[in-house]
Amino acid sequence: MASNGNGHSNGHSNGNVPTQQWAAVAESEGAPIKYKQIPVPKPGPDEVLVNIKYSGVCHTDWHMKQGDWPLKASKFPLVGGHEGAGVVVARGALVKDVEIGEHVGVKWINGSCLDCQFCQASDEQLCQKAICSGAHVDGTFQQYCIAQAAHVARIPKDVDMAAISPVLCAGITVYKGLKESGAKPGQTVAIVGAGGGLGSMAVQYAKAMGLRVIAIDAGDDKREATKKLGAESFVDFSKSKDVVADVQAATEDGLGPHAVLLVAVSERPFQQAAEYVRPKGTVVCIGLPADAYLKAPVFQTVARMVTIRGSYVGNRRDSAEAIDFFRRGLIQIPYKVVPLSELEDVYQKMIKGQISGRYVLDMDK
Ligand code: NAD
Ligand code: ZN
16 A cells, blocks of 8 residues: 555545546536636545545536525535445545545545544534535546545445445435334335336335335326336326325325325425325425425314434444345336436426436446
């Protein structure tokens, strides 16, 4: 192992790290993406430098670029991306347990303090000092990306890096959300936004966890796609005259699903789910439509003992478990690989709701 190959004192690298790289850059809030060359960053003492091979594109990246959330990017120009799979090529002097050459994933949680009450309790996504990829620091839409060594996800070497990349946010997030829902094998979960990136993952994880799935989304493509992934029924929100009645009717006893996973990017379903969930059921809010509010009828929510909760990505253990489901062949969502230079086109398709599954960027094209 060559030392100091990246010019950083006391760290280690594989000796082949270039000084310039290709990246997809948002120069300012709302600006279209520019594909251009930028410098390769250097890892700090507790960080690794990852040669990203593939990165999934999450709807969150669009929100960050547009600046439509209360969470604002802390820098522009900004490189987005937080579903990056790649190879460790350099590490800081304090990093002992991540090896050069290891396959790792760079997630939304790029780093955290590891010391606060939330980090101590493995709720690191709640750390007040958490650093997010493609929000506080440049993310994975570049060939070389930095992350805190303690937070990179370990990817077994026999796992396909393009296929695993969407697991690194979408997979982890819905797996965590399904656990938070409390739904048990044999019970039914409605997945709202089931044809998208998180939704497709949710259908597969739910099935792997022994749950029965009602998929909710729009269009015959997504109807077919979610059926292939294992959904037992489909409610087309764009055609249904009464979504609440149709979702309840999709359960055998007409009482509605035991849990609802909201991964849609519009407000409407956040105001409906508490009405169709089964008494004693749980609504898990995951999607983050801009400027949206939750709404539920107080009487029915109380008298039917409904739980409504939020769920935000997952911790390091959730990440390892979600990756293991994938490694065992249980998670196969449709994904399309396109060159990094096509990110802006991907965003345009995404905001029109035209993506079934995930788009994955190839960093070397
Ligand atoms: P996506 O664009 O791939 O999928 C969204 C899906 O929602 C699309 O298939 C769309 O057709 C569907 N949809 C839109 N309106 C709907 C409605 N009224 N009813 C049912 N379906 C509807 O997006 P994605 O990458 O899967 O992300 C989804 C959301 O989750 C985004 O807001 C993203 O920021 C958020 N997210 C949250 C977390 C978290 O930790 N909580 C993590 C990742 C992403
Ligand atoms: Zn994401």
